[in-house]
Amino acid sequence: WIDAPTRVGDLLAKGVLGAENGEVIVSDSTTVNLFKLTSAILDGREGALLTDAGNFPTDRYVLEGLAAGRGRELRLFEPADTLHGPSPEDVAQAVAHADVALAVISHVAYSSGALADLKGIEAAAGSTPIVWDLSHSAGAVAADLSAAGARYAVGCTYKHLNAGPGAPAFLYVREDAQSALRSPIWGWFAQREQFAMERSYDPEPGIRRFLAGTPPILGLIAVQEGVKLTAEAGLPAIRAKSESLTELIVTYHDEHLAALGFELGSPRDPGRRGAHVSLRHPLAWPICRALIDRADVTPDFRGPDRVRLGVAPLYTTHVEVFDALERLRGLVELGEHELVDAAPSRVT
Amino acid sequence: WIDAPTRVGDLLAKGVLGAENGEVIVSDSTTVNLFKLTSAILDGREGALLTDAGNFPTDRYVLEGLAAGRGRELRLFEPADTLHGPSPEDVAQAVAHADVALAVISHVAYSSGALADLKGIEAAAGSTPIVWDLSHSAGAVAADLSAAGARYAVGCTYKHLNAGPGAPAFLYVREDAQSALRSPIWGWFAQREQFAMERSYDPEPGIRRFLAGTPPILGLIAVQEGVKLTAEAGLPAIRAKSESLTELIVTYHDEHLAALGFELGSPRDPGRRGAHVSLRHPLAWPICRALIDRADVTPDFRGPDRVRLGVAPLYTTHVEVFDALERLRGLVELGEHELVDAAPSRVT
Structure with a gap:
């Protein structure tokens, strides 16, 4: 050892x-x-x-x-x-x-x-x-x-x-x-x-x-x-999958989340970003809490206004990412993030 | 966490x-x-x-x-x-x-x-x-x-x-x-x-x-x-057992090991020592190697001339300590430490 x-x-x-x-x-x-x-x-x-x-x-x-x-x-x-x-x-x-x-x-x-x-x-x-x-x-x-x-x-x-x-x-x-x-x-x-x-x-x-x-x-x-x-x-395969996973987030953002007040906080070109995507929203903190408490999705809140979605290319699947995005969209559409305890805590 | x-x-x-x-x-x-x-x-x-x-x-x-x-x-x-x-x-x-x-x-x-x-x-x-x-x-x-x-x-x-x-x-x-x-x-x-x-x-x-x-x-x-x-x-019970375990080593040393060229390298008063005992011997290094390789006993060699025997009072038993000492005595009496590869390695 x-x-x-x-x-x-x-x-x-x-x-x-x-x-x-x-x-x-x-x-x-x-x-x-x-x-x-x-x-x-x-x-x-x-x-x-x-x-x-x-x-x-x-x-x-x-x-x-x-x-x-x-x-x-x-x-x-x-x-x-x-x-x-x-x-x-x-x-x-x-x-x-x-x-x-x-x-x-x-x-x-x-x-x-x-x-x-x-x-x-x-x-x-x-x-x-x-x-x-x-x-x-x-x-x-x-x-x-x-x-x-x-x-x-x-x-x-x-x-x-x-x-x-x-x-x-x-x-x-x-x-x-x-x-x-x-x-x-x-x-x-x-x-x-x-x-x-x-x-x-x-x-x-x-x-x-x-x-x-x-x-x-x-x-x-x-x-x-x-x-x-x-x-x-192998990193080439991992990189290819991570580009594909983050591209799914960006595409979904453009089609469904931008209309809900989100803004892309990451580079649009997959060659210019790593394996996570930041979605900016004025209510990012309660949205993160609601994702954890009510949707079994674990993002990172990164102040002041970012919902950071990390994808682990080694094991995160496209279906998991799609499901997480659907839950995110659903809870914001229903206003569920307005129902959570929005008191600050040390970690999202 | x-x-x-x-x-x-x-x-x-x-x-x-x-x-x-x-x-x-x-x-x-x-x-x-x-x-x-x-x-x-x-x-x-x-x-x-x-x-x-x-x-x-x-x-x-x-x-x-x-x-x-x-x-x-x-x-x-x-x-x-x-x-x-x-x-x-x-x-x-x-x-x-x-x-x-x-x-x-x-x-x-x-x-x-x-x-x-x-x-x-x-x-x-x-x-x-x-x-x-x-x-x-x-x-x-x-x-x-x-x-x-x-x-x-x-x-x-x-x-x-x-x-x-x-x-x-x-x-x-x-x-x-x-x-x-x-x-x-x-x-x-x-x-x-x-x-x-x-x-x-x-x-x-x-x-x-x-x-x-x-x-x-x-x-x-x-x-x-x-x-x-x-x-x-509880520390009082742990301390009492560690004094008893180290005292067993000291007593055994006096009765059997001193005659084989060992010298006590730790305080004799149990109130003045912690939960390990050092036995000094000019051939401490090959003795440590022989204990590990041939007797399934794991000491620490501490240079230049110490065989350090640590007892873990929480789980080391008196019988285990006695057996280890018997094996130590036996292998030195038989000269088994003269048979091991005495080349230095990073850990005993």
Whole structure:
């Protein structure tokens, strides 16, 4: 079990991320991995931290905390096209200032589902390090990290890799960039000859240097199985099905939901979105509650006005998506969302 | 599930640690929790970091990393009596220098099993913060944190709380000390009104401010069950049984093992040790290998010369301990440890 973080990391690298053996570990949470990786990069680079204003909260918070702790600036940029998210041109412009230390960008935007041009942004960023957050893409959209020239990434395994809530996350560093980085958390699982125990800290030369405490084996086994199933199905087939499933939502929206006050909050071109679709509606919160309480459909509410419908291409069927949309339409037509307790709660 | 870190934390606080509701979360690893807590304390205090030279490797490494990152000194002190570990007098002397920011001390020493006088050390430390590592005591020895006046602690759940390798760890901060501290990892699970998502970081007022990413639910459920069983058995009964089990090892050592070149590496007084016993022997490594390979007994090798025998008082029986000792004696008498492959491996 002691090698599970790299063994499962290798499965993930080869089967899902398009990376090489020895470039990925599975450990800790996405938040902790993002902290370790961005902190390590900042040790070697002056300048501001950069991300887009619509990036996932924990990404913004981690950067905000690092900026505060190091007396750096956190710069949030607005993409020219907010629906489609950061473009290569946006990133080229944002890093054109010589004082950018690094940027953190999500491959698929949590709110709109917009798919970023990973390869194009890497090229546009030049020597400025981009840390990719693959949480909303890993297992649903191929990242092809090696081919795209990506150097750094983190991401979760509990969304499209199906490893269960809070399953351990992953951290990717391209082989040639590993030895220059040192995690800020000096833990015993990163120590060379770990069980000698009597010496000063001397981290492993490879990707293991980003480990910290004892790896969470129960969660790692769930990741392993999720990755195996994903790799077996193959990302091209998964991607094709996810495009078809989200296209069904978009078509149904146009035909039946737009008339009920919904607005598409995701890119219309299937090639520009990941595996979820946001439908905007002024009463999104009670609609989400009604879907859960009265229709056995589980969306995510994403404030202030989004009903986010995630499809898991590995097992969600077209019939299930169609049924969910029919129930959504039916309950809004009948005004059932006006009958639910609309008091806020922590999760939809 | 979203409240599992505090819900399981409350169970642990009341049933095992002698703390109050709202003072404990279960999240991340011991290493990451120690990093978060010591880093937060260092934000408010000048001076050196202190621990004893025999403390667990990850504790030393985390402090070494923090010291390096902040330009502080890491001071390792040798207890006057290394077998019995840090005493209140040792700590009083070490913190007498006005420039100590904090000290990290293990309640039970990983190597010798020595039990520290938690209450006495807290009193001796005065206003200097002590962060307790309860990894080797939680679930086997009562810490009685509130009664002892302890302010800060971390610890694992996979040793005597039986939650499985790498199960999420715990972090304790006494209620009155919480609001002054801010975790260095600003994650979305620590954010007030977490799902509003559109604002700057504003951490929860209570212990939740030390959360980071999504809590590992699979591991948390295992912790919950381990804690429930431990609380049901009750720490006084567990402690009485562990003293009796370790006393059996000590007695057997004196009668049969000392003659084979073993030396007791743990305190002789059962009141001064936790729930494991170290037996020192020049050939400890091949003896550990032979126990595993040829006798179906699983010790831990702890370098350079210790066979560490951990007893899990909740379910290890006296007969099992006696049988293990008989097998140990038998194989050393027959020289079976000279027949194993003594090449080093990462874990015993």
